[in-house]
Amino acid sequence: MRAHDTTLRTARLTLTPLDPAADAGQLHRAYGDGEVMRWWTRPVCADVADTERHLASCAGRSGARLWTVRTADGEALGMAGLLGEVEVPGLTWLLRKDAWGRGYATEAATAVVGHALGDLGLDRVEAWVEAANHRSLAVAARAGLSERARIAQHYAHRDGPHEAVVLGRPREEEPRTTLGVIAELPVRDVAATLALLGAALGARTGFAIGEPPEFAEVALTPWSAGPRFRLAAVGRRQRVSPVRLHLDVATAAGPLHRRAVAAGARVDGEPTRQPWGRTEFVITLPEGHELTVSAPA
Template identity: 35%
Template structure:
């Protein structure tokens, strides 16, 4: 046992996960309620649980703990840093026999302290199913803030579901603990907006609004030399595109835009077809798992629309 990674809370011990925990954790991973929002179906046998634990343990970038009651060493759940590329992700699961007693939030709180203080993480992210109200409540309780959302589909589910992204910065954790931030937060990138060079800004904006269902954000100049359109439910989400007058007139650059949309992709395809939009790739499921189609706009730019297949 790695004593440096073992720590205790008021009621729990968090110790490094072991393959031998499979016998204790199988009943949790086999429980339909515990696995309701999981990315795999409930386990059928202990061997499946052991294989999962071995993958978690073998991940050199990850960090997984067995959640145990303080009075014994029997695992009743797992909390982990996923070791994924990009934003550090956290996951947690607890046997339903121990739900509604505050154990998960206690374990997550301890793992966050370790992550920010020992591992030196600058932020931590959770992905939570939109229907998993209990997990969302837990995230807010320990200090996470909802940052966004996206669509996802599990291979064992028939329908796409929505995932909420919750996040916490290290300086936010330090403030919650009553400590001044150790350093100034780095500059944040909130979004990326493409700027398409077009021969006629106003005509292009009208095309996107009339044919593709966007709304006009702004037009600048008389006649307009710059503008923007958007399509989405909220100001901070969805697709936003800017247009700028191309000088001198010439061919459009070789640029493709990919739009991630919800489960209404079939209807969107039908709408665009009915509008007489130039479809260059019919709706189909791709080998990499996305269902998508492609059109060409009034200036020749290729626009691709997709959703998890």
């Protein structure tokens, strides 16, 4: 099974179109290694046949272009390519452990990115890399990808969710005109709401204006930038239209739910798994605003 017939060459490597049946035997050295597969989207492949099935599944997806990464003498070191059935072409790579630390991953990834943005004429390429996977983050950076966003993921074989960095490289530089969207909630008591959100979610006050505060920013990270929203004071008799916010978190829902309950927040039920692959619960503020805490299921 081959999705394409293009061979790529670099100074030290030859990237040949992936053939699951022919290449699985050599590639199983990577796919059968627990250390290599530590960050992967699936557990270690049990045997060569399992590796072949996995490779065939990946290669068979619409739009996929996968290559076997080989040395000059034809020895297979791993796989690199573009994932199929994704909105933005996704860069992927995996090398066996004894090939690490020699620059092979960067060389292969750079070749794939160059082919994608050059010969294929794609507008952009992106890679999703776990935030703690510093080795792969460095490979993506050396291949010219930079951070574009962060998301929460939870693979079925992993104990809990993790934070992933979305890195991307466009064919032509694209200026970022929008860096974020900040919602504003009208509340009766800004100070009390800040205290509640601090206790329930670990939020901090980005800034507050007035004494007592009439306007404030709720920061959801300890850093100077990141997810946040704002609170604006309204009069006791002023009508408030409830707002619904979704907080996308990269941790398990259970501990956050228990923390919110212990803080005295109004929490509507236990965390519930949703059909779209998230586990969620709702914190309702006194004005009726709903904060849906959404974690990867």
